[in-house]
Structure formats: structure tokens, C-alpha cells
Amino acid sequence: MPGGRLSHEDRREIAAGLAAGLGYAEIARQLDRPTSTISREVARNGGAHGYRADHAHYATSSRARRRRSETTEPPSALDDQVRDFVERFATMMVDGGLPRMASRVLALLYTADSRSLTAAELVRELRVSPASISKAVGYLERVGMVHREPDPRRRLQHYVIAEDVWLQAWRISARTNLNWAETAGEGAVLLGPDTPAGERLTKMADFFHRLGEDMAGGPAFEVIADALTALAALLHAARPLTADELATALAWPPARITDALANATKYAEYTDPVVLHQPTSDTYTAIPAPNRLSPEQLAALS
Incomplete structure (x- = not known):
């Protein structure tokens, strides 16, 4: 059966042939299979010296289950126009200083019909790895723009956008400006306020200090x-x-x-x-x- 799948018994014969020192072509003739089938089977399962029949059979079955799972995954909820808007929305936030992946997550959460999205939904819609989503959500949680809520029925975490998300973004920007002012002020003292570099840093510190205070609602x-x-x-x-x-x-x-x-x-x-x-x-x-x-x-x- 040249076109059929390899059975567990076929894989045991391949292992036995390799142990006996037979070449791929000889093993293929014994199983009535193309030589390329044997060579691919051995290559993807440990090679000629590491091939194990049981491991190869279970690994192949696992790969097949993953492929079936991927083909039955729910389709994206976004049409092309909405997806394009999400990406443009994210690009705008990146231009404002937000990390790119965090911007994409925030844009998707903000434009979703649902109040929240799970990590799996974010992975599917943004077409990125779970690790990328985890890192982006971690950043958004630290700055108070997103929080997580447990699912009462399943072992899932739902990510919810903060109600005052833009106020939080404004505060973050204000803190950033004040940090720039503080660092520039330290540099001016270090280099000397009368030096050219010190004068530049003093002007920079004054500018960002006033800007940060204005954004924060004025001085303390x-x-x-x-x-x-x-x-x-x-x-x-x-x-x-x-x-x-x-x-x-x-x-x-x-x-x-x-x-x-x-x-x-x-x-x-x-x-x-x-x-x-x-x-x-x-x-x-x-x-x-x-x-x-x-x-x-x-x-x-x-």
C-alpha cells in the first residue's frame, strides 16, 4: 500500500531494519513503500541512530491531532476592514510611545464587541504567539491600562480594558516627562550648569518639568x-x-x-x-x- 499511512507495525519493522544496518531503499522494498517515505519518517523522528518505533508512532499521532485542531479553530471575528483599522489604531499608539505589541492588544480590546477577550482570542486575532500576548498584557497591567478577571466557569483569564484607559495613558505620559526632567537636571548638575552641555540639559529639564506638571494638572x-x-x-x-x-x-x-x-x-x-x-x-x-x-x-x- 504505497499511498497508505505507516502503521505502528510498519514503524517497528523500520526500527528493526535500521538496527540490522539496512538502507532506506531495502527497508522500503520490504514494506512496499517509496524510499522517500522511509527517509522522511526516519528524519523527522530522530534519524537513523535515534529512531524509536513507539516514540515515532505517538509523535506522528500528536502532530496529526494538532493539525486537526488548527483546521477546526474558530474563524477570526474580524473582517478585513476592521483588522486594518485595528492595525492603524495600534500604529497611532506606537507613534505616541506605546510598545507595538501592547498597542495592538489595546487596539483589539478597545474595538472588540465583547467587554473582554481571553489570551487565546488575542493570539488568534493578532496572529502572534502566546508569549507575545503574555508580555504585552503584562506591560498593560503594570501601567494600569488593562486588568484580568477570572472566568467563573472555566480556568481562563479574561483581559479587560480599564474604564479610564486614556486618563491612565495621560498620567503615564506626564510621569515620563517628569522623569526626563529629573534625569536632565541630574546631568546638568554633574556636568556643571555653566558648561554648554549643562546649559542644554538645564533648558531640557525646565521644559519637561513644566510640560510634566501641566499634564499632571499643574504643580503639587x-x-x-x-x-x-x-x-x-x-x-x-x-x-x-x-x-x-x-x-x-x-x-x-x-x-x-x-x-x-x-x-x-x-x-x-x-x-x-x-x-x-x-x-x-x-x-x-x-x-x-x-x-x-x-x-x-x-x-x-x-
Whole structure:
């Protein structure tokens, strides 16, 4: 039966022939098979010196079961237009700095009709390995953009996109900018702020620090609170005060009042309609923001 499949008994005869030192052609004649059938059988199952009949038979059966499983796998739920959109959506997120595979997983989760997808569904739809999905989902979990929920009926994990996924992405971007600012600031100190490299890094640190703060919703509450307290103290005093006088009145360390006064100038948009003013080089007072009132309004008030 030249065209039939090899049986377990056929494989035992092949093993016996190899053990007896017979060539592939002689074994093929004994089994009434093409020589190529014998040579392929031996090559894929350990070679002439490693061929074992039982192992070869079970390995071949296992491969056949896998092929049947693959041919009966459910078809993709995505049509070509949706698949194209998922890939374009993912590319947009990659351009924004998200890892490619994580972007593809996130795009698929966001465009799926189902509230969640399993790892097997992600593998099938994205046509990648389970290891790739596991790595991408791990990243998305760490940054809070995806979480997993167990299936109550089966031993499966469902991956669910976070409700505030874009807010999480915004926060991640804000943290990244602040990390850039911090690292650039360390480099400026290391190289010296007066060197060309130090000046470049200082400008970079200032830029990313402001950008990160803006994306995070502005400076920390404590920073603005101290600046407002210093301005309130100056308003109450109704006269210019030195930094030392302010520190004594507020019972603050000198460094804290120095930071508060610097931040009152740096974040004037947060202290409006009152801003810090220096009538002399070492005294401070609080005045109305110069541009808050029009010239006509100022004249009328005067």
C-alpha cells in the first residue's frame, strides 16, 4: 500500500531494519513503500541512530491531532476592514510611545464587541504567539491600562480594558516627562550648569518639568499652598518684608520661604489676581496682577 499511512507495525519493522544496518531503499522494498517515505519518517523522528518505533508512532499521532485542531479553530471575528483599522489604531499608539505589541492588544480590546477577550482570542486575532500576548498584557497591567478577571466557569483569564484607559495613558505620559526632567537636571548638575552641555540639559529639564506638571494638572498642591500663604502674609503686613522677616513671622525654615517666594513668581497664573512684587532687591510685597484690570478700570478706581 504505497499511498497508505505507516502503521505502528510498519514503524517497528523500520526500527528493526535500521538496527540490522539496512538502507532506506531495502527497508522500503520490504514494506512496499517509496524510499522517500522511509527517509522522511526516519528524519523527522530522530534519524537513523535515534529512531524509536513507539516514540515515532505517538509523535506522528500528536502532530496529526494538532493539525486537526488548527483546521477546526474558530474563524477570526474580524473582517478585513476592521483588522486594518485595528492595525492603524495600534500604529497611532506606537507613534505616541506605546510598545507595538501592547498597542495592538489595546487596539483589539478597545474595538472588540465583547467587554473582554481571553489570551487565546488575542493570539488568534493578532496572529502572534502566546508569549507575545503574555508580555504585552503584562506591560498593560503594570501601567494600569488593562486588568484580568477570572472566568467563573472555566480556568481562563479574561483581559479587560480599564474604564479610564486614556486618563491612565495621560498620567503615564506626564510621569515620563517628569522623569526626563529629573534625569536632565541630574546631568546638568554633574556636568556643571555653566558648561554648554549643562546649559542644554538645564533648558531640557525646565521644559519637561513644566510640560510634566501641566499634564499632571499643574504643580503639587503643597507648592501652590506655600506660595499663597506667603502672599497672604504680605497682604496682611501691608508693607514690604524681607525673606527673613517672612520666615520668622510664619515660623518656617529659610529654605521653605525661599521656595515659596520663588514659586509665587514661577506659578503666577495660579496666584492670580495677586502676584509677588519686589520693590527692592531684598524685600517683597503682594500686589494685584498688573493685567487683571484695564487702564479704564484702574483710572475709575483711582
